[in-house]
Amino acid sequence: MRGDKPLPAHAPWCMGCGEDNPNGLHLEVHLHGDHVYADLQFDERHSGAPGLAHGGAISAACDDIMGFTLWIAETPAVTRTLTVEYRRPVPLHTPVHITASLVDETDRALFIEANGTVGDTTYFAAEAVFVKVDLSHFLRHGDWGATADLITRFFQAD
């Protein structure tokens, strides 16, 4: 499963990567070796201060791309904690490169880092703990039909 390849969205309406969500970030995430990456530009839908990306939108981008390291860990998991360090304001309509990688793992927890750069400069960095869950987590708490679609995508892309 390793290599440089596009990964499927978590769900069509996923706020981070869903192609059907008009207000989403539309992240197109690729697996490359031991990390995942995406290139995006924040726009007016993601604005905080005038001309700048909202911190919540940046956090969402980090959370979502970290959710793609599950392809590396090869397990479903959900965010338990997420810490974002905002180092520089991110202007709208500016190419941002985001990467995420799995840095450590226990029986239940995944320790994940993400980094957002503009050019060679880091504008934001994030750390998260994801907790591994089984598929019943999504069936128990989420929408049955959408979860079935998620499961189909998960196995089709393997």
Ligand SMILES: CCCCCCCCCCCCCC(=O)SCCNC(=O)CCNC(=O)[C@H](O)C(C)(C)COP(=O)(O)OP(=O)(O)OC[C@H]1O[C@@H](n2cnc3c(N)ncnc32)[C@H](O)[C@@H]1OP(=O)(O)O
């Ligand atoms: C087909 C599907 C494919 C996959 C699709 C994936 C889609 C993903 C989409 C992603 C989209 C983007 C992302 C999103 O938007 S994900 C959406 C946002 N996140 C959530 O909704 C999660 C909500 N929370 C929960 O459901 C529960 O709290 C969970 C399930 C997380 C844990 O509740 P549970 O009651 O089960 O567990 P526990 O409290 O006993 O703890 C569990 C274990 O974890 C360890 N622990 C906890 N915290 C830490 C810590 N800080 N450092 C180190 N370890 C820590 C802890 O010690 C324990 O280990 P152990 O003592 O048992 O050994």
